[in-house]
Amino acid sequence: xIEILTSGLMNSVQDLxxxxxxxxxIGRGGAMDRPALRIANLLLGNPEARPAAPA
Amino acid sequence: xxxxxLHEETKPRLSYEGTGAxxxxxxxxxxxxxxQEKVWRxxxxxxxxxxxxxxxxxxxxxxxxxxxxxxxxxxxEQSMLDLWDTPFRSEEPGRxxxxxxxxxxxxxxxxxxxxxxxxxxxxxIVARHTAPLYSVAAVGAMPGFVYLSGLDPSxxxxxxxxxxxxxxxxxxxxxxxxxxxxPITAPSGWHILGRTPLDLFDPSRERPALFRPGDRIRFVPExxx
Numbered sequence: 001x002i003e004i005l006t007s008g009l010m011n012s013v014q015d016l017x018x019x020x021x022x023x024x025x026i027g028r029g030g031a032m033d034r035p036a037l038r039i040a041n042l043l044l045g046n047p048e049a050r051p052a053a054p055a
Numbered sequence: 056x057x058x059x060x061l062h063e064e065t066k067p068r069l070s071y072e073g074t075g076a077x078x079x080x081x082x083x084x085x086x087x088x089x090x091q092e093k094v095w096r097x098x099x100x101x102x103x104x105x106x107x108x109x110x111x112x113x114x115x116x117x118x119x120x121x122x123x124x125x126x127x128x129x130x131x132e133q134s135m136l137d138l139w140d141t142p143f144r145s146e147e148p149g150r151x152x153x154x155x156x157x158x159x160x161x162x163x164x165x166x167x168x169x170x171x172x173x174x175x176x177x178x179x180i181v182a183r184h185t186a187p188l189y190s191v192a193a194v195g196a197m198p199g200f201v202y203l204s205g206l207d208p209s210x211x212x213x214x215x216x217x218x219x220x221x222x223x224x225x226x227x228x229x230x231x232x233x234x235x236x237x238p239i240t241a242p243s244g245w246h247i248l249g250r251t252p253l254d255l256f257d258p259s260r261e262r263p264a265l266f267r268p269g270d271r272i273r274f275v276p277e278x279x280x
Contacts, residue, residue, distance in 0.1 A: 022111045024264035025195040035074065035124055
């Protein structure tokens, strides 16, 4: 359990986004560095798509 | 009519967009309709490669988004170049959709100025804008926006010196050598000639964007005001 006491500007929690709609003009969103998010999750033994807060 | 692609065209240039995307750019001096058919074909077929996440057609270009942990960039690059050079038959074109447009008045606030600047009558502007059968080359820039090819070159016009903050959804607009339709209310520096009641983007539809690449559209004047 993590309790967040204060947060900086634009802090967010990101997952791998919603791919598949770029050809309709809709961005996928999610983490900017997707491989980094996945690698971080794998190092922790998490499912690779688990959301995380970028730091 | 089916025909085999044999003509000479710009050799595509590939460039990396970060670690997980490659842009294929085949744009030459002017829009090439047959190169665009290749763009659509690659967009369809490359999706079947394991590790390819999205294929995104643009105007004579194509972005392929892939998973760099699953797919070697060199492999997808080679597939793109090989497929580009493989001869193929033209596909049957997509649907033809009539787009009703109210030209002028509140719906087309720039129409009178546009006609004056071209030294043409409003009727002539509307006639030239409604004459072509436009082709949807690509969808993007904003949700559901269509990049149309086929604008009469005499209607090309440089963008407004300062863009409007909010151009209403449905506005039929001209900017540069292109014409388009606003799918949502958003900023734009293009000239507003009219407006359609068609809803180009509805997130509640199974496919939110009304049009897809390869569709063709015809503007049909509803009334002149």
